[in-house]
Amino acid sequence: MTILFQQLSNALALGGVYALVALGLTLVYGVMRVPNFAHGGLYMLGAYFTYAVLNGLGVPYVVALLIAAVAVALLAALLERLVFYPLRNAPHVHAMIAAIGVLFFFEAVVQRIWGADFKQIAEPIPGILNVGGVVITWQRLLVILASVLAMLGLNFFLKRTLTGATIEAMSQSREGARLVGIDVNRVGMLTFAISGALAAVAAALIAPIVSVAPSMGEVMNLKVFAIIILGGMGSVPGAIVGAFLLAFAEVFGGFYINLDFADVIGFAALVLVLAIRPQGLFRRGT
Amino acid sequence: MLEVQRLSVNYGPFRALHDVDLTVQEGEIVVLLGANGAGKSTLFRTLSGLQRPSAGTATWRGVPLTGGRPEFNVARGVALCPEGRLLFPDLSVEKNLRLGAFVHRRDAAGTERELGRVYDLFPDLVGKRHAPAGSLSGGQQQMVAIARSLMARPQLLLLDEPSLGLAPLVVEQVFAAISRVNASGVSVLLAEQNAFAALGIAHRGYVLEGGRVSLQGSQEALLGDDRVRSAYLGV
Numbered sequence: 001m002t003i004l005f006q007q008l009s010n011a012l013a014l015g016g017v018y019a020l021v022a023l024g025l026t027l028v029y030g031v032m033r034v035p036n037f038a039h040g041g042l043y044m045l046g047a048y049f050t051y052a053v054l055n056g057l058g059v060p061y062v063v064a065l066l067i068a069a070v071a072v073a074l075l076a077a078l079l080e081r082l083v084f085y086p087l088r089n090a091p092h093v094h095a096m097i098a099a100i101g102v103l104f105f106f107e108a109v110v111q112r113i114w115g116a117d118f119k120q121i122a123e124p125i126p127g128i129l130n131v132g133g134v135v136i137t138w139q140r141l142l143v144i145l146a147s148v149l150a151m152l153g154l155n156f157f158l159k160r161t162l163t164g165a166t167i168e169a170m171s172q173s174r175e176g177a178r179l180v181g182i183d184v185n186r187v188g189m190l191t192f193a194i195s196g197a198l199a200a201v202a203a204a205l206i207a208p209i210v211s212v213a214p215s216m217g218e219v220m221n222l223k224v225f226a227i228i229i230l231g232g233m234g235s236v237p238g239a240i241v242g243a244f245l246l247a248f249a250e251v252f253g254g255f256y257i258n259l260d261f262a263d264v265i266g267f268a269a270l271v272l273v274l275a276i277r278p279q280g281l282f283r284r285g286t
Numbered sequence: 287m288l289e290v291q292r293l294s295v296n297y298g299p300f301r302a303l304h305d306v307d308l309t310v311q312e313g314e315i316v317v318l319l320g321a322n323g324a325g326k327s328t329l330f331r332t333l334s335g336l337q338r339p340s341a342g343t344a345t346w347r348g349v350p351l352t353g354g355r356p357e358f359n360v361a362r363g364v365a366l367c368p369e370g371r372l373l374f375p376d377l378s379v380e381k382n383l384r385l386g387a388f389v390h391r392r393d394a395a396g397t398e399r400e401l402g403r404v405y406d407l408f409p410d411l412v413g414k415r416h417a418p419a420g421s422l423s424g425g426q427q428q429m430v431a432i433a434r435s436l437m438a439r440p441q442l443l444l445l446d447e448p449s450l451g452l453a454p455l456v457v458e459q460v461f462a463a464i465s466r467v468n469a470s471g472v473s474v475l476l477a478e479q480n481a482f483a484a485l486g487i488a489h490r491g492y493v494l495e496g497g498r499v500s501l502q503g504s505q506e507a508l509l510g511d512d513r514v515r516s517a518y519l520g521v
């Protein structure tokens with residue numbers, strides 16, 4: 001029972017982190033119609049920025065998280081301007097290749113500044129919470145609560161504000177959005193910024209549990225692409241459901257079958273779903 | 287006044303419009319007749335800013351419409367209700383309409399007033415306001431598309447084949463609505479293949495063939511013209 005609950009809290013925390021990263025990716029895909037292969041790089045930078053701000057400025061963890069989120073948001077908007085915008089009329093493969101280049105560029109820069117070895121971020125609230133025998137680490141609780149909060153905030157923004165509606169409108173009909181007067185370039189930049197902020201928040205949340213390394217972006221890239229393909233490219237609910245499905249498959253598959261098997265299970269689930277629903281779980285067939 | 291002068295539009299090497307001259311006076315309904323592929327949508331997309339011309343000019347009240355920025359054109363009072371509607375299918379009808387008023391986002395009271403007016407124009411939409419636009423029938427989606435373009439409070443409304451694929455009764459409803467909009471002072475340019483209903487409400491018309499204006503005239507002249515009668519009225 002205790003072990004089951006621990007696995008459950010692991011899966012929820014991991015799912016929350018996957019969801020935040022995947023949401024940004026799916027939003028950007030929705031408005032740009034181009035997969036941003038540099039997305040994992042933004043996530044990785046979020047972790048390093050948090051690390052650097054914590055060590056360099058000595059500010060509290062939450063402040064470091066917010067600074068990292070703002071910094072990565074700005075960087076992501078810049079990425080849209082410098083890479084995706086100039087390539088908007090070129091074949092999509094150009095932007096994809098450019099984004100992969102950016103991912104490796106980020107990795108190289110990070111390695112040059114901070115080195116290739118693992119970095120540790122201390123848990124802001126060390127230790128565990130024990131409620132009548134049910135045990136969870138404070139950090140996992142924090143990850144779960146913060147990611148849920150971020151998702152609720154995003155949902156509010158998309159559903160209840162006009163600016164949020166412009167993102168949804170643009171992903172459903174780019175020309176329709178232009179005809180009502182929406183400036184699609186501004187929406188594109190804004191969406192990139194949001195995706196960067198979400199990725200950085202996710203990285204800052206999980207960093208005290210895992211270690212921080214330059215390659216963490218590539219690994220996350222693989223997972224979130226699997227997630228949004230699973231959920232349906234561009235679908236917001238699909239990204240969330242896909243994220244938790246993958247996290248549960250990894251955690252419980254790893255526990256009950258074999259830890260080495262954890263990564264394989266996620267992708268087996270992906271293959272299975274795509275065999276039945278090629279368009280993903282949450283996208284209408286076309 | 288809408289003034290189109292010697293407008294030409296190319297898709298790569300293919301020229302879809304050749305030296306088109308056309309005007310819409312303030313308060314007029316002008317119909318643009320033409321078979322499939324004549325270039326009607328190309329003209330409309332160009333006037334809305336979605337497509338850039340290769341030569342010629344188009345101005346509304348003296349302001350050029352050819353800068354390739356639809357958000358500029360709609361803010362200057364020229365709204366397109368496009369072929370294929372281009373609605374936001376997963377958003378509710380009302381959200382589609384509110385987004386139609388995006389250029390008036392700092393005038394919330396004006397948007398509420400306009401919302402009331404379009405619901406008044408298309409009462410069928412009131413009961414569907416919370417339904418996803420994509421779930422409506424074709425006729426109702428067309429109403430949403432027209433209503434959404436009206437939410438921008440245009441002075442010139444461009445309607446690209448609004449009757450396409452609609453049942454005769456719905457066509458009648460849509461054309462009655464267009465007449466009412468025009469009566470409230472909005473100038474209208476209306477593309478149609480089904481010429482009968484369109485000429486019924488129009489003041490003047492043009493016939494587009496192979497990207498050129500082949501014929502123009504008043505409502506009566508076009509209704510009486512043999513070529514129009516055989517090609518577009520099926521008489």
Ligand SMILES: Nc1ncnc2c1ncn2[C@@H]1O[C@H](COP(=O)(O)OP(=O)(O)OP(=O)(O)O)[C@@H](O)[C@H]1O
Binds near residue numbers: 320369
């Ligand atoms: N994006 C495009 N690229 C290349 N050619 C195009 C494009 N859009 C339209 N055309 C061509 O331009 C010509 C005019 O097309 P357009 O859509 O303007 O005609 P239309 O009068 O609106 O026809 P319909 O009644 O079928 O809507 C056609 O020959 C069409 O094949």
Ligand SMILES: [Mg+2]
Binds near residue numbers: 326327328369447
């Ligand atoms: Mg057309």
